[in-house]
Amino acid sequence: MEEQKTIEGLHYRTQRPIRINLDQGVIRSIEELKECFTPYILAPGLVDLQVNGFQGVDFNEPELEVSDVVFSVQKLWENGMTTFMPTLITASESAVSESIKIIIEACKDTLINATVTGIHLEGPFISRETGPRGAHPLEFVCEPDWDMVVRLQEVAKGKIKLITLSPEYEGAPELIEKCVGQGIQVAIGHTAAHSAQIKHAVEVGASLSTHLGNAAHLLLPRHPNYIWDQLAMDSLWTSIVSDGFHLPDPVMKVFMKTKPENTFLVSDSTKFAGLPAGTYQSPIGGTVLLTKEGRLCMQENPELLAGSAASLKSCLEYLVKANLATWSQAIDMASVKPLSYLTQKSSSIGLQAGNNADLILFEHKDSKMEIKKTLKAGKLVYSSL
Template sequence: MILQGKHYRSGLPIQISCSEGIIDSISETQTSLEKDLIIGPGFTDIQINGYGGIDYNEIQSDPIKLAEISRLLYQEGVTTHFPTLITNDPAQISRLILQIVYLRKSDELSRMSIEGLHIEGPFISPIDGPRGAHPKEFVSAPDWSLVQKWQLESKGLIKMITLSPEWENANSFIEKCVEHGILVSIGHTNATHQQILDAVSAGARLSTHLGNGMHPIIARHPNYLWSQLAQDELGASIIADGFHLPAEVIEVFQKVKKDKLILVSDSVSLAGMAAGDYDLHIGGEVSLTPEGKLHLKSNPSILAGSASNIRRGVSFMIKNKLSSLSEAWEMASVRPQKLLNPGHILFEEGAIADLILCQMDENGELKVVKTIKHGQEVFSA
């Protein structure tokens, strides 16, 4: 396979040669390009609850139905994603894990796309506000034996856990996770400053959707937002959909977190769906606006999750002049891969050929033209 386009960082025309799923060479080319294509690494989204009307948090009558998520995400340039299971009955989480294991065993594209699982809860804050939409009856203290059971059931697929360090046994739990190669992220938290410091010392390395999953009103100081921003060891993921965070907040987060800031979609099942009113098993009656805002039907000021995707997050960053094309692209690709796979090479000779070709319209919207996964074309516009 030979691909040509402008390098997403340098803007220079390049040619990429791939064989057997690996990038053989990347070289500059003097050939005039037919289209104004930009080529770069595929996007990695470490927080996908669902997409296109399908939910990883629901038991399906046929688990193969979940395979549609990977295919829809390929259309948005997402070559790798982490199904995200939120707070639930532990036995139900086991069933959802086994469903994903079956999916990966039965569908090659899903197996290639799903490189890990993100468990978001149940070890979060039970407090209204920080808990968000997670069901309170299933919130519990960190339980390592439970995670061991889930990890066995997942065949080692759990790569990330979001928790709140306000629990008494949080630090020993974090240390166990780190010891077993699981990234620990702080989220949905009501932790004190000291508890956050201790969690970082124990090995926590990320903040989940920073600025969301919080009280509507917090003390000016101290508070858990300042505490997480102040820790250099903590990276942060953000939802850049124009609804979860104002542009100026993202600008501040960028100045503080720098190259440790990454994009996630945190998409729910209604992402990629038509505008209208829906009834969700988590969230109840909700409305999705033509602009992509998902809110409670009874209260437009309360968000009911994200209906966006990471490509739109990249476009939001560019259109609002929050970052350059190359930086926004890396926030959605290189940075999350390095976070979850230290030492992993991306978009260079010898790397797995996970690539996307895009075009930029006059409004700064990035459009995916072609997606390559493990050297295979999985989407073409």
């Protein structure tokens, strides 16, 4: 991969021409230019904390190979992704362990290791109830088990960085405290927990709502309910899937207005992202249907989604197309804000001297983002120019 020394473009927020000077994978300085000979826009690389798979690769499949992980990372680079979390859903401990081993083997490559910022375990400590459980297999759902986390973290060589669980179990608060104490962030998701359980989970360290508004009962009481409870918790960050199917536009607008600084995008993408419409077999939901419009659902219960067939880039594009965000706001929600959540920093993320040189150069036509270059740690990992 070729290391870049400089890159020029229009700043994604100001639209002013800039030159970014790079050294050893870090932004050393940013200069404002009087003129710029490129029409392309410079922005931070995209960050997705929930990627189950991409373009034919599923991180949950038992046939997963190192070459599959490498291929998926390359395809994500093409889509402007510079940081992501492979996400493993509810399965047997042995199956999750095998997937982790393959991912860690792929991370022996320095650039892939830098791109895979951590592993997200979405389950198995989730609700057993239909609706909140989503497409996760019931047979492997279990109560919080710290010993299991320790065993999996040993296999992952410390790379498990996020766990989504339901605080409806008696042992959830203790597990949350232990995870946070070991540097693992904890999200509430796939839950049927009541108000007091959610409040307690936040008090002991839960810090995020995973794809809020999804993985829920089809019918809920007006109030109280676990969506309102999480939205009202000021210290909880919110992740949303803005693919046009997971949440109606008014719901996303309310979430974003309620927590304007602490809401970010995830794709929840599966291996079907980028594949043609049809019926497929998946570890997430069994037999699933991908419609020509791009909606991915369980064939036996089409009201229930089976993850997403969208990239983070297309989720970002949807926000712009739906007039829910400007380009710069949508980009921040897909880059700066998830990194702010991960690092618990807000002032040193994005296009600033001293930060990692994780950058994209792109052109937008109407509501579409065309990636021209992707730089990871200052190295050119994708170019269409």
